[in-house]
Amino acid sequence: MNTVEFVEFAAIESRGCMDQWFRYLRKVIFEDYSKITDADLELLLQSNKLNNFQKFSLKRALTKGRQSTTMLFHKTSLVKKKISID
Numbered sequence: 459m460n461t462v463e464f465v466e467f468a469a470i471e472s473r474g475c476m477d478q479w480f481r482y483l484r485k486v487i488f489e490d491y492s493k494i495t496d497a498d499l500e501l502l503l504q505s506n507k508l509n510n511f512q513k514f515s516l517k518r519a520l521t522k523g524r525q526s527t528t529m530l531f532h533k534t535s536l537v538k539k540k541i542s543i544d
Contacts, residue, residue: 461486461493465516466507479512487519494520 459467468482486493494502499520503513 461495462498462501462505465494465498465502466505469505469508469512472512473509476511479515483516483519492520 465482465486468479468485472478472482494516499517502508502516508516
């Protein structure tokens with residue numbers, strides 16, 4: 459199973475569950491690098507196996523310097539901070 463096949467499988471399996479989708483993304487996108495190449499990203503953005511939310515979040519997660527990339531890896535700590543503020 460290559461990276462594109464894995465992400466398409468993840469998209470189908472996690473449809474309707476955002477947390478599960480992000481857990482799958484953390485298996486191919488790391489803080490230092492990503493297993494998803496530019497060519498893979500283009501194929502995934504054209505795939506009918508990913509819904510619009512999954513395509514959007516995948517593209518945002520791969521954009522360096524974006525808050526969404528940080529949230530992908532530090533979601534738990536962000537949630538804890540939000541709870542302590544309220």
